[in-house]
Amino acid sequence: MDILVTGGSGQVGLALQRLAWPDGVRLHAPGRAELDLADPAAIARYVADGGFAAVINPAAYTAVDKAESDVVAAFAVNAMAPAALAEATKALGIPLVHVSTDYVFDGSKTRPYEVDDPVRPISVYGASKEAGEQAVRVVNPRHAILRTAWVVGTDRANFVKTMLRLGAERPQLRVVADQHGSPTAAADLAHALAEVTLRLIADPAGPTGTFHAVNAGEATWFDLACHVFAVAARKGRPVPEVLPIETRDYPTPARRPANSRLSTRRLEDAFGIRLRPWQSAIDDVVEGLLRD
Ligand SMILES: NC(=O)C1=CN([C@@H]2O[C@H](COP(=O)(O)OP(=O)(O)OC[C@H]3O[C@@H](n4cnc5c(N)ncnc54)[C@H](OP(=O)(O)O)[C@@H]3O)[C@@H](O)[C@H]2O)C=CC1
Numbered sequence: 001m002d003i004l005v006t007g008g009s010g011q012v013g014l015a016l017q018r019l020a021w022p023d024g025v026r027l028h029a030p031g032r033a034e035l036d037l038a039d040p041a042a043i044a045r046y047v048a049d050g051g052f053a054a055v056i057n058p059a060a061y062t063a064v065d066k067a068e069s070d071v072v073a074a075f076a077v078n079a080m081a082p083a084a085l086a087e088a089t090k091a092l093g094i095p096l097v098h099v100s101t102d103y104v105f106d107g108s109k110t111r112p113y114e115v116d117d118p119v120r121p122i123s124v125y126g127a128s129k130e131a132g133e134q135a136v137r138v139v140n141p142r143h144a145i146l147r148t149a150w151v152v153g154t155d156r157a158n159f160v161k162t163m164l165r166l167g168a169e170r171p172q173l174r175v176v177a178d179q180h181g182s183p184t185a186a187a188d189l190a191h192a193l194a195e196v197t198l199r200l201i202a203d204p205a206g207p208t209g210t211f212h213a214v215n216a217g218e219a220t221w222f223d224l225a226c227h228v229f230a231v232a233a234r235k236g237r238p239v240p241e242v243l244p245i246e247t248r249d250y251p252t253p254a255r256r257p258a259n260s261r262l263s264t265r266r267l268e269d270a271f272g273i274r275l276r277p278w279q280s281a282i283d284d285v286v287e288g289l290l291r292d
Pocket residue numbers: 006007008009010011012013031032035036037038057058059060061062077099100101102129147148149150151152156
């Protein structure tokens with residue numbers, strides 16, 4: 001059984017390829033040179049000719065600040081590519097498992113967001129991801145959209161790697177303490193994506209729709225940074241002083257939601273999947289990074 005994974009060089013794409021899949025499952029993870037996701041006709045051909053049982057789409061334009069001034073490119077990968085994948089998978093009657101983001105929400109809610117809460121993106125990245133969700137939802141009924149958040153792992157650029165790098169260079173870091181979210185390890189998300197994909201393939205009458213998939217618990221970026229350095233300190237690494245600051249004291253091109261905590265209730269109810277607390281997941285990520 002062949003499964004197409006887009007974005008195979010990304011955090012989540014790599015984590016998917018490291019999983020132990022059941023015997024008989026073959027992942028295909030074409031790189032940008034083989035499949036350019038900014039080219040919808042290429043996507044249509046690749047899926048039509050591939051003989052896939054399902055498609056998993058973790059590829060995205062993820063540079064949140066850069067997207068503010070690179071709107072067309074962000075929408076090409078985050079909105080048009082999912083639209084093309086939805087059309088191509090629908091034509092074959094196969095499931096599309098798509099990955100989206102907490103940044104579709106505006107952050108004004110004071111409790112964790114449920115799947116059906118209204119979306120209102122406040123950044124270009126968030127808007128482009130929302131458009132991608134809509135295309136998937138309306139085109140291929142055999143879909144699962146997993147919204148995740150604050151994804152970190154041992155690959156690529158991410159907040160944890162940035163903290164460890166800056167922490168080794170500077171005596172003091174200033175980190176925002178008024179944005180609340182759901183830190184998530186790429187490896188844990190990959191497990192959830194794999195389970196959902198196999199279920200959709202095996203059970204055409206099974207659950208479909210939109211779900212939140214994040215590690216349990218909640219944190220601010222400041223909390224996350226403190227946790228990272230607590231692990232680093234246990235491993236005997238030098239750690240900086242970490243100061244909590246407000247968003248207004250860390251200006252960025254893109255606005256970010258003040259609250260984007262995601263409730264995972266629906267994923268648990270539909271698939272029986274619950275990701276472990278983020279602290280344990282981050283311990284594994286930091287220990288992995290400090291081993292390298
Ligand atoms: N990172 C995060 O904090 C969060 C991510 N998400 C979502 O999770 C998913 C996975 O994110 P993550 O793994 O971190 O992303 P990464 O930035 O690590 O990886 C993105 C992947 O998409 C590929 N890609 C981008 N543009 C193209 C293109 N034009 N053609 C082909 N491939 C392309 C990249 O390829 P290349 O190596 O060539 O650049 C890379 O493999 C995304 O849908 C993202 O929106 C949701 C919430 C949080």
